[in-house]
Amino acid sequence: MSDKHVDELSGVETTGHEWDGIRELNNPMPRWWVWTFYATILWAVGYAIAYPSIPMIRDTTKGLLGFSSRAELKQDIDQASLAQTKFRDLVAAKTVQEIDADQDLREFAIAGGASAFKVNCAPCHGSGATGGPGFPNLNDDDWLWGGDLNAIQQTIAHGIRFDADTDTHISEMPAFRDILEPTQVREVAAYVWSLTNAPRDPAMADAGKQVFLDNCVACHGEDAKGKPDMGAPNLADAIWLKGKGEDAIARQIVEPKHGVMPAWSARLGDTTVKELTVFVHSLGGGK
Structure with missing residues (x-):
């Protein structure tokens, strides 16, 4: 059962x-x-x-x-590199103006330049190229050494105040501590600030105009809009690299700060420098 x-x-x-x-x-x-x-x-x-x-x-x-997934990935990378060879050869052979005028080549250069920028330039200029205290914003129209393609290429390739490159940009603002009286420093600082903002003391700004004409126009020009060939900034565009306000301007006049940018040509090569040039120019601030 x-x-x-x-x-x-x-x-x-x-x-x-x-x-x-x-x-x-x-x-x-x-x-x-x-x-x-x-x-x-x-x-x-x-x-x-x-x-x-x-x-x-x-x-x-x-x-x-x-x-092997690694072998497959390597094969894909090799194929992509081979496809890029034609464009990189064209970038190497052409000027930055010719690259910028060719739509396909321009797009390729911008893509390559964006990649190189993230690796080499973002630590100072930021991932969005907006800069920071002491580091220029590459999206605006304020260019210390010129914002056209040739000027940008020269700056990237040879740097600024970079001793290891004989073709680097060199300019230094003198320290006016022993040239101007403390009152004159405050006056010219007030004048420079008054070009784009309301000064604390309009009378002091008025007096500072003459101090500016006597001491600053050689580099910054009578209209205070700077001279790109000398690396002298535009003081009338409300863009401040070393700090804004009358006190910050006065400190820069008395003890100026000078930035240094490395030369990238020897490290990255001319082709990558051209790609970076086209990319930076494409951000919107290039002239």
Whole structure:
């Protein structure tokens, strides 16, 4: 006599498990599901044989097909590099003006320049090229050494006050501590600030205009809009690199700060410098 229990309502044998009077029916799995399960096991075995999958002590099994994701990635990179060779050769052979005039070549140069910028220039100028205290914003129209393609290329290639490059930009604002009286420093600072903002003392700003004409126009010009060929900034555009306000201007007059930018030509090569030039020019501030 069988001791197995059969459910009275369904007529199906139970498994013998019971929870609070509830018994589990011993229904068989659907045949299609069982065969699918067996198929997945066979697939897994076949996959483990065909592809690298089983970890060993120092490595993994290589698989009969010899597949390698690293080798596949390297092949993709090599193909991409080969496709880029034609464009890079054209960039190397053409001037920045010719590159900028060719739409396809310009797009390629901007993409390459953007990549090079993130690696080499973003630490100082920021990932968005907006600069920061002491580091110029490359998106605006304020260019110390000129914002056309040739000027940008020269600056990137040879740097600013970079002693290791004989063609680097060189200019230094003299310290006026021993040239101007303290009152004159405050006056000319007030005048410079008054070009774009309301000074604290209009009378002092008026007096500072003459101090400016006597001491500053040689570099900054009579209109105070600067001279790019000398690296003298425009003082009438409300863009301040070393700090804004009359006190900050006075400190710069008395003890000027001079930034240094490395020359990138020797490190990156002329082709990448051209790509950077086109990219920076494309940000919107280039002239």
